[in-house]
Amino acid sequence: MxxxxxxxxxxxxxxxxxxxxxxxxxxxxxxxxxxxxxxxxxxxxxxxxxxxxxxxxxxxxxxxxxxxxxxxxxxxxxxxxxxxxxxxxxxxxxxxxxxxxxxxxxxxxxxxxxxxxxxxxxxxxxxxxxxxxxxxxxxxxxxxxxxxxxxxxxxxxxxxxxxxxxxxxxxxxxxxxxxxxxxxxxxxxxxxxxxxxxxxxxxxxxxxxxxxxxxxxxxxxxxxxxxxxxxxxxxxxxxxxxxxxxxxxxxxxxxxxxxxxxxxxxxxxxxxxxxxxxxxxxxxxxxxxxxxxxxxxxVQLAGRLQWIGPWCLDVGHNPHAAEYVARHLPSPPEGGQQWGLIGMLNDKDIDGVIQALSARISDWVCVSLTGERGCLASELSQRIIAQGGRVHFCAESPHAGADWLAKVLTPNDRVLATGSFFTVAALLARPLPTGAASLDGDGNEIR
CATH class of the missing domain: 3.40.1190.10 (Mur-like, catalytic domain)
Known part of the structure; x- marks a missing residue:
């Protein structure tokens, strides 16, 4: 053109x-x-x-x-x-x-x-x-x-x-x-x-x-x-x-x-x-x-504490927004696990966001975002582990992260997907899994 x-x-x-x-x-x-x-x-x-x-x-x-x-x-x-x-x-x-x-x-x-x-x-x-x-x-x-x-x-x-x-x-x-x-x-x-x-x-x-x-x-x-x-x-x-x-x-x-x-x-x-x-x-x-x-x-607003089945989608990408999400995220049903799926841009305060969410989430799936501003899942994983969190999987995309969770989610599990408009947009564009399998446990963790 x-x-x-x-x-x-x-x-x-x-x-x-x-x-x-x-x-x-x-x-x-x-x-x-x-x-x-x-x-x-x-x-x-x-x-x-x-x-x-x-x-x-x-x-x-x-x-x-x-x-x-x-x-x-x-x-x-x-x-x-x-x-x-x-x-x-x-x-x-x-x-x-x-x-x-x-x-x-x-x-x-x-x-x-x-x-x-x-x-x-x-x-x-x-x-x-x-x-x-x-x-x-x-x-x-x-x-x-x-x-x-x-x-x-x-x-x-x-x-x-x-x-x-x-x-x-x-x-x-x-x-x-x-x-x-x-x-x-x-x-x-x-x-x-x-x-x-x-x-x-x-x-x-x-x-x-x-x-x-x-x-x-x-x-x-x-x-x-x-x-x-x-x-x-x-x-x-x-x-x-x-x-x-x-x-x-x-x-x-x-x-x-x-x-x-x-x-x-x-x-x-x-x-x-x-x-x-x-x-x-x-x-x-x-x-x-x-x-x-x-x-x-x-009133309706997509991507702000938006629930789709067991998934909560929020575009928050700075510590102030993450603190709000952490305060208002309900606990999963008895016996359920609270997961976090996170994908961020590398020009954001990644450590601050992780710290704000760590009060509610300790089990994570990290996903890479594309483009020169996209942060790799491996980098997110290192930062989460440094703050004491458990990373179970690093995915090349939000889609791949959701596919992995589909294999391990139990009916009472809940997932917060957050960190960027790009992360939430990718997940809104596809059906999100509800999951019915049992979790394999600590063997999935990245140390």
């Missing part, structure tokens, strides 16, 4: 061909900065008017996906037409753009990429990364839908992320932890400042964790952005055991208090559910308790 396509004679391409073409447009996969993507966006008309009557942008290290999913579900339960842009995807690129709960069709995405390409090649040619081109396509799709609300998930960072070319009416920072150290560093205060780069002067800033670095709040104050922080302007409280009955209390933009009682457990972090409600109120939603309950009860 040619490095560039002439704007006046674009050949008809399939979605897969477009995605392959996007990988050739820029010399590096990640190139932080807004100058190039903003210029193309202006050519496309994306910056001349809002892409929707209300825009909520969500940034943070963890919790972005669940917060966005609950915003979408609650808003749709109230009858709002909602469009979302998220990344990455698990099985299909179409997952990244949803309109009224439906994944974008190939035809719409292809049309969007054609608009991006024409704008990119207009006058002086502009080089875009895969993510930048995809973000522009997603924004074009949302701008051309009749929406009440657009919800945008920030990819990497915040201040210099392509999504940040859009001015949000409400901006959320969920959590701050170490991740993407090669690009964001390891200083939590600096990471907080980067994530808070999505805040806008005079527009509400929602802080979705009580453990955010002070730098996030300072960024809001420097912009005179009204701050709504978990534990201060909005809170949640359990009314019974677990979160099957909880109360949310928040504030309208004018400071008037709002309370919604008897809320169901959404199966996702309650901090994020409370944050979603506060953001929607600030976006102008008059909460209807019955609709809030429907939205929370019906």
């Amino acid at each position: 040619p490095d560039s396509l002439q704007p006046d004679s674009l050949s008809p391409l399939s979605l897969n061909q477009w995605l392959q073409h996007l990988e050739t447009l820029h010399p590096v996969g990640i190139d932080m900065g807004l100058e190039r993507v903003s210029k193309v966006a202006r050519r496309m008309g994306l910056l001349s008017s809002p892409i929707a009557p209300r825009v909520i942008t969500v940034a943070g290290t963890n919790g972005k996906g669940s917060t966005l999913a609950m915003i979408e579900s609650i808003a749709r339960a109230h009858g709002w037409q909602v469009g979302t842009y998220t990344s990455p995807h698990l099985l299909r690129y179409n997952e990244r753009v949803k309109i009224d709960g439906q994944e974008a069709e190939d035809k719409l995405l292809v049309e969007g990429f054609e608009h991006v390409e024409r704008a990119r090649l207009q006058d002086d040619h502009i080089s875009l990364t895969y993510f930048e081109a995809g973000t522009l396509c997603g924004l074009w799709c949302l701008a051309n839908a009749e929406l009440d609300l657009a919800v945008l998930e920030v990819g990497l960072g915040g201040r210099l992320d392509a999504v940040n070319i859009i001015d949000a009416d409400v901006a959320i920072v969920t959590t701050i932890a170490q991740d993407h150290a090669n690009f964001l560093g390891t200083d939590l205060a600096q990471i907080g400042r980067e994530k808070a780069g999505i805040f806008r002067a005079g527009k509400p800033a929602v802080l979705g964790s009580q453990a955010l670095p002070v730098s996030v709040s300072e960024c809001a104050q420097s912009l005179a952005a009204p701050k709504f922080a978990l534990g201060q302007q909005f809170t949640h409280q359990t009314m019974s055991k677990e979160y099957s009955n909880w109360r949310w209390q928040g504030q309208q933009a004018d400071g008037i208090s709002i309370v919604v009682d008897a809320l169901p457990d959404p199966g996702l972090p309650i901090d994020n559910a409370a944050t979603a409600l506060q953001a929607l109120v600030l976006a102008g939603m008059a909460l209807v308790p019955a609709d809030v309950k429907v939205g929370l009860a019906t």
Whole structure:
């Protein structure tokens, strides 16, 4: 395929061909900065008017996906037409753009990429990364839908992320932890400042964790952005055991208090559910308790503590996410064994993730991920053994790891598959074994 396509004679391409073409447009996969993507966006008309009557942008290290999913579900339960842009995807690129709960069709995405390409090649040619081109396509799709609300998930960072070319009416920072150290560093205060780069002067800033670095709040104050922080302007409280009955209390933009009682457990972090409600109120939603309950009860998010038979799939890939999984992973039935299947990228805090999960998992299957960032199963195995864990098998792929487990799982065994979007995506694309054999025992271990 040619490095560039002439704007006046674009050949008809399939979605897969477009995605392959996007990988050739820029010399590096990640190139932080807004100058190039903003210029193309202006050519496309994306910056001349809002892409929707209300825009909520969500940034943070963890919790972005669940917060966005609950915003979408609650808003749709109230009858709002909602469009979302998220990344990455698990099985299909179409997952990244949803309109009224439906994944974008190939035809719409292809049309969007054609608009991006024409704008990119207009006058002086502009080089875009895969993510930048995809973000522009997603924004074009949302701008051309009749929406009440657009919800945008920030990819990497915040201040210099392509999504940040859009001015949000409400901006959320969920959590701050170490991740993407090669690009964001390891200083939590600096990471907080980067994530808070999505805040806008005079527009509400929602802080979705009580453990955010002070730098996030300072960024809001420097912009005179009204701050709504978990534990201060909005809170949640359990009314019974677990979160099957909880109360949310928040504030309208004018400071008037709002309370919604008897809320169901959404199966996702309650901090994020409370944050979603506060953001929607600030976006102008008059909460209807019955609709809030429907939205929370019906929300779905693939790859976050997602159960398929005895398998729990979670894309967590940093210690903060792994700690949450370890706290919320139920024990297997009596007589059952808790397995861990793990595959990670080598630029993640592998030791930190293993340490966080070791409180619940001591028996492991390690799997290799492909690509230059993929970590080999043998490397994962060494790190697990160094922390006192037992590795029973090293597999060349998530598929091979699942096949091995199929031979040893007993009916009461449970498996946590985690460590990367790539690990979970590979397993979602295949039937997962339930197992009925008996475990051979310590003879399978790698010493």
